Amino acid sequence: MIKCDRCQLRRMSGFRSMSADEAKLIGDFKSGEMRCEPGMNLISEGTFSPHLYTVLEGWGFRYKSLEDGRRQILNYLVPGDLIGLQGALLQEMDHSVEALTPMRLCVFERSRFLTIFEKSADLAFDVTWIASREERILDGHMLSLGQRTALERAAYLIVFLYYRGLRSGLLVPTNAQIPLSQNLIADTLGLSLVHTNKTLKRLAQRKLIVWRGRACEVLDPEGLCALAEWEPPPAGPRPLI
Amino acid sequence: MIKCDRCQLRRMSGFRSMSADEAKLIGDFKSGEMRCEPGMNLISEGTFSPHLYTVLEGWGFRYKSLEDGRRQILNYLVPGDLIGLQGALLQEMDHSVEALTPMRLCVFERSRFLTIFEKSADLAFDVTWIASREERILDGHMLSLGQRTALERAAYLIVFLYYRGLRSGLLVPTNAQIPLSQNLIADTLGLSLVHTNKTLKRLAQRKLIVWRGRACEVLDPEGLCALAEWEPPPAGPRPLI
DNA sequence: CGCCTGCTTGAACGCTATCAAAAAACGTGG
DNA sequence: CCACGTTTTTTGATAGCGTTCAAGCAGGCG
Numbered sequence: 001m002i003k004c005d006r007c008q009l010r011r012m013s014g015f016r017s018m019s020a021d022e023a024k025l026i027g028d029f030k031s032g033e034m035r036c037e038p039g040m041n042l043i044s045e046g047t048f049s050p051h052l053y054t055v056l057e058g059w060g061f062r063y064k065s066l067e068d069g070r071r072q073i074l075n076y077l078v079p080g081d082l083i084g085l086q087g088a089l090l091q092e093m094d095h096s097v098e099a100l101t102p103m104r105l106c107v108f109e110r111s112r113f114l115t116i117f118e119k120s121a122d123l124a125f126d127v128t129w130i131a132s133r134e135e136r137i138l139d140g141h142m143l144s145l146g147q148r149t150a151l152e153r154a155a156y157l158i159v160f161l162y163y164r165g166l167r168s169g170l171l172v173p174t175n176a177q178i179p180l181s182q183n184l185i186a187d188t189l190g191l192s193l194v195h196t197n198k199t200l201k202r203l204a205q206r207k208l209i210v211w212r213g214r215a216c217e218v219l220d221p222e223g224l225c226a227l228a229e230w231e232p233p234p235a236g237p238r239p240l241i
Numbered sequence: 242m243i244k245c246d247r248c249q250l251r252r253m254s255g256f257r258s259m260s261a262d263e264a265k266l267i268g269d270f271k272s273g274e275m276r277c278e279p280g281m282n283l284i285s286e287g288t289f290s291p292h293l294y295t296v297l298e299g300w301g302f303r304y305k306s307l308e309d310g311r312r313q314i315l316n317y318l319v320p321g322d323l324i325g326l327q328g329a330l331l332q333e334m335d336h337s338v339e340a341l342t343p344m345r346l347c348v349f350e351r352s353r354f355l356t357i358f359e360k361s362a363d364l365a366f367d368v369t370w371i372a373s374r375e376e377r378i379l380d381g382h383m384l385s386l387g388q389r390t391a392l393e394r395a396a397y398l399i400v401f402l403y404y405r406g407l408r409s410g411l412l413v414p415t416n417a418q419i420p421l422s423q424n425l426i427a428d429t430l431g432l433s434l435v436h437t438n439k440t441l442k443r444l445a446q447r448k449l450i451v452w453r454g455r456a457c458e459v460l461d462p463e464g465l466c467a468l469a470e471w472e473p474p475p476a477g478p479r480p481l482i
Numbered sequence: 483c484g485c486c487t488g489c490t491t492g493a494a495c496g497c498t499a500t501c502a503a504a505a506a507a508c509g510t511g512g
Numbered sequence: 513c514c515a516c517g518t519t520t521t522t523t524g525a526t527a528g529c530g531t532t533c534a535a536g537c538a539g540g541c542g
Contacts, residue, residue, distance in 0.1 A: 017502085062380075067470055071391075072388045073381050085369075086377060086380065093384055094380065094381075114362065114366060117362040117369075118362040121358040121365065124362065125355060128326075131372040131373055133273065134376055136385065139336055142305075143307070144381060145383060146313040146431030147388050181488065183489095190388060191531090192531050196488065198491085198530095208283040213521075229307050229309075424521095433499050433500075435498090435500070435522090436498050439520065439523090442522085454506085454507060454521080455508090484541105484542095487538105488539085488540100489536105490534080491534100491537095492534090492536105493533085493534090494531100494533085495530105495531080497531085498527105498529080500526085500528095501525085503521100503523085504521105504523080504524100505522070506517080506519105506521070507519080508518080509517090510516085510518100511514105
């Protein structure tokens with residue numbers, strides 16, 4: 001497991017190196033750390049959050065809801081992700097964020113956000129890079145929601161999370177268990193719970209995955225990729241703010 | 242119609258004001274202008290584009306495809322939008338961009354992109370603001386694709402574009418015709434062409450819209466909003482890069 | 483032990499896709 | 513202005529994927 005220290009995280013997960021000045025800047029920007037237990041809401045749609053967060057440890061997810069309760073999970077959060085960037089920078093959030101496993105977060109003051117931009121072009125660029133990558137991911141999810149069949153969609157989601165977990169240090173190839181309930185998968189894929197269950201079973205019959213109560217184990221990443229017509233993005237260095 | 246001059250555009254569409262220094266910086270960054278006719282591909286998935294663009298005039302759209310031809314339209318482009326930010330900043334594009342109407346674009350050198358960040362924190366912030374707003378929009382689209390019914394989805398898309406057009410100066414309330422084919426709508430909503438046609442007809446029967454060959458006229462924006470359980474975002478000033 | 487949450491299963495219904503074809507609109511050249 | 517090919521929109525019929533309804537089962541926890 002990752003030791004939840006910024007430097008360690010940086011080394012283990014392929015983050016880009018950072019100068020002493022930059023590290024100090026971030027230190028000033030940082031206002032603390034916090035933990036968050038599964039099921040806990042970090043951010044609620046419609047509220048204003050004076051904080052930004054960086055995920056240091058654990059899984060989380062972002063979602064939006066309609067008034068009658070229908071819920072769409074937008075994306076999952078892993079170490080290195082910024083929370084609070086997605087909704088317009090200085091307005092109220094238009095999505096909610098919840099922890100999937102115990103999380104550890106680095107807390108920033110949103111009001112001091114502009115300082116980062118004034119003091120370090122590189123860090124500002126990193127922030128934009130992260131936002132840009134999130135967009136790329138959302139593009140992929142939209143393609144899935146709009147065009148793929150239920151089976152393809154499920155395969156896509158699971159390999160996507162598999163590689164996301166590997167790259168962020170949350171999973172290791174020898175023991176790749178993604179912490180999920182089928183209810184969450186249903187709300188991510190835009191399918192009913194019943195049909196999600198039957199779809200996952202079909203993936204299991206093909207020996208692509210195994211379901212283990214509240215977790216999904218990946219058996220054949222390549223097979224899932226082929227089924228979904230998808231490839232994981234190249235694993236380059238990435239910034240950590 | 243908008244005169245396609247940056248200052249004019251700025252005044253007409255509620256863009257934030259910009260200092261002389263910033264204007265000069267953008268002038269240096271800019272490498273030219275171009276026009277683009279309907280159906281023309283500005284960017285193709287999988288290629289590397291040495292340019293970034295700002296839309297000055299006209300409608301466009303971004304899309305991704307699966308290998309067997311299924312296509313998902315991700316978002317529409319209007320004046321003020323940046324093109325090329327979405328795919329990771331310095332990698333090959335993972336989506337395509339096409340013009341919907343004749344477009345006029347401002348062309349930037351991607352290689353000089355970092356300069357903006359070094360020279361002006363405010364402009365860097367603007368870029369991030371734009372990326373962040375795009376994410377918010379994509380979140381809304383995902384909610385739609387995953388959770389709304391066909392009728393709600395169509396209503397959402399149309400009011401969404403209606404307000405987008407108004408805010409960017411492409412439409413005026415007295416004559417709000419959104420330039421679209423039903424084929425594009427189908428690929429945006431993740432529905433078949435046939436069913437899209439029948440769904441639009443239902444919206445027309447409810448007197449919410451009227452279809453006029455290759456364009457959709459909005460009759461009742463509030464009615465569409467109510468059907469989609471959606472509200473347009475507040476119309477604040479926005480940056481133009 | 484009993485309750486609660488999460489997973490599983492079967493059957494019936496219905497929304498949306500697919501197939502097939504025609505009508506309408508559009509652009510172009512004569 | 514008309515004829516023609518092409519694209520776009522429209523319509524009806526049939527099939528199927530995914531939803532909904534309704535239970536039942538399994539496992540964790542107080």
